[in-house]
Amino acid sequence: MARAEIPGRLNWRVATLATAKDETATARTLVLDVPGWAGHLAGQHVDVKLTAEDGYSAQRSYSIASAPDGARLELTVQRIADGEVSPYLTEVLEPGDPLELRGPIGGWFVWNPEAAAPLLLVAGGSGIVPLMAMIRAHAATSSQVPLRLIYSVRTPADAIYAPELSERTVASPLEVTYLYTRAAPPEAAPDGPAAPPPSPASPGQAGLGEGPGAIRAHAGRISAEVIAKSAWPPEAKPAVFICGPAGFVETAADLLVAAGHAPAAIKTERFGPTG
Amino acid sequence: MSIISRGFSGRRRPGDEKLPPGQYLETGFPVLSAGPTPPVNTATWEFTIVTETGEARRWDWRQFTGLPAEQITTDIHCVTKWSKLGTHWRGVSLDTLLDGVPTTAGYVMARSYGGYTTNMPLPDLRDGKAWIAYEYEGAPLHPEHGGPARLLVPHLYFWKSAKWVTGLDLMTRDRRGFWEELGYHDYGDPWREQRYQGD
Numbered sequence: 027m028a029r030a031e032i033p034g035r036l037n038w039r040v041a042t043l044a045t046a047k048d049e050t051a052t053a054r055t056l057v058l059d060v061p062g063w064a065g066h067l068a069g070q071h072v073d074v075k076l077t078a079e080d081g082y083s084a085q086r087s088y089s090i091a092s093a094p095d096g097a098r099l100e101l102t103v104q105r106i107a108d109g110e111v112s113p114y115l116t117e118v119l120e121p122g123d124p125l126e127l128r129g130p131i132g133g134w135f136v137w138n139p140e141a142a143a144p145l146l147l148v149a150g151g152s153g154i155v156p157l158m159a160m161i162r163a164h165a166a167t168s169s170q171v172p173l174r175l176i177y178s179v180r181t182p183a184d185a186i187y188a189p190e191l192s193e194r195t196v197a198s199p200l201e202v203t204y205l206y207t208r209a210a211p212p213e214a215a216p217d218g219p220a221a222p223p224p225s226p227a228s229p230g231q232a233g234l235g236e237g238p239g240a241i242r243a244h245a246g247r248i249s250a251e252v253i254a255k256s257a258w259p260p261e262a263k264p265a266v267f268i269c270g271p272a273g274f275v276e277t278a279a280d281l282l283v284a285a286g287h288a289p290a291a292i293k294t295e296r297f298g299p300t301g
Numbered sequence: 302m303s304i305i306s307r308g309f310s311g312r313r314r315p316g317d318e319k320l321p322p323g324q325y326l327e328t329g330f331p332v333l334s335a336g337p338t339p340p341v342n343t344a345t346w347e348f349t350i351v352t353e354t355g356e357a358r359r360w361d362w363r364q365f366t367g368l369p370a371e372q373i374t375t376d377i378h379c380v381t382k383w384s385k386l387g388t389h390w391r392g393v394s395l396d397t398l399l400d401g402v403p404t405t406a407g408y409v410m411a412r413s414y415g416g417y418t419t420n421m422p423l424p425d426l427r428d429g430k431a432w433i434a435y436e437y438e439g440a441p442l443h444p445e446h447g448g449p450a451r452l453l454v455p456h457l458y459f460w461k462s463a464k465w466v467t468g469l470d471l472m473t474r475d476r477r478g479f480w481e482e483l484g485y486h487d488y489g490d491p492w493r494e495q496r497y498q499g500d
Contacts, residue, residue, distance in 0.1 A: 035497075035498075035499030035500065036484075036497045036499065036500070038303075040304055073382075073496075075303065075323075076306040076309045076311070077303040077304065077305055077306050077309070078305070078306070078309050078310050078311045079305055079310075081303075082310075082311045082313065083303060083311070083323070084311055084312075084325060085323040085325075085382055086325075086382055087381055087382065110311065110312040110325065114306070114308070114309050118307075118308045118309070119306075123306075123307060124304050124306075125306070126303060126304060126306075131484070131497065132483070132484075133483035133484055134335050134479075134480075134483055135335075272331060272332040272445070275332075276332070276338060276445060279336070279337035279338070280337065280338070282337075283337050289336055289337045289339065289415070290336070290416070292336050292337050293335065293336060294334055294335060294336055294337065296331070296332050296333055296334060297331075
């Protein structure tokens, strides 16, 4: 399995917010300039540190959303209502503001663009972020490895990156299955493939451009039926990456093992509450 | 010297003084694992200590749970920044398990079902500092949290407290375990914020 060493010390660096983009009502992408950034692997994260005037400081970890791209780094932050750091990053931080971070961190939950195995990505909520880095790295390196993404969100409006995912199904061998656990659009049938979901950023345009059958939507939670319909079969020997809340990841990993996937091929990253 | 984050005042909470640097207080019990939870059956469970000369000492579940157990109340600190204060465990002290084991080893590699490993100095498992725990908050330890039994070394970051533990290899020289090989610190003292290699 691909492993990445982190040589030397991971020093704190001062990044600058270049731009920010609201992805959903509660998720914001921070585009950062990080002088001296030595690059990263898709799936890695950074530690972010905030410091108050009296010296009090708070740290959290955030997944990197962007493919390796020089000194530019994108983080997508999900706002936790009673959080300490995420409200600052999503509501207070402005372009031009400095932000201390260090990384990249984590050499296990990473995708190597040279890998030949089909990719199965399973995301719950903001667990999409490190998986999006893999989808973007896949495109940036023109990898021909086929990808399937199963993306569980409460409602279509909670889906981060939906317009970009739709576009990428055209240019890349990418198939996306959305699972809507709370409110499903009318076309999301519990019993089979359905029309593409409306994209939160551009409702009405969602049907444009997808490859045939490349985007599906189901109402309900992840299940053995969803795995059977939307995951690669075990015989395809996919590399599996699952990221999301602990309960979601536990369920998804158990379902994939039960479906015959090798536990050693399944890498997980579980989010606790990280306000 | 840290730079000031404009407009950030932070959120202090009672108990913060018990938190190591860079940690925040967590009331839930988040889970961190690298892969699926391995199925571990107490009917076939075993725990083995192998010395540097290859001598092995083995316990099955019945023998292990028949050993004198202790109640432990302790704070735990995860490298992903959360800390949990005053957690309650029941388990067997490593002093009990290592009693009479002939060794001059300075290090230990903990091994788990599922293939996880983590290394630490052997003295860190002695003198009432470490246990093999099988109950959490009065109930059998849940598989997600490492059940049926996990290593509990609460004075180090929590990845050292190997879930689903099945053995200890005593070593004369230090080797790196799973996360340590991937850039995490060999020792992992939360109070010195030893998160990553070089910290």
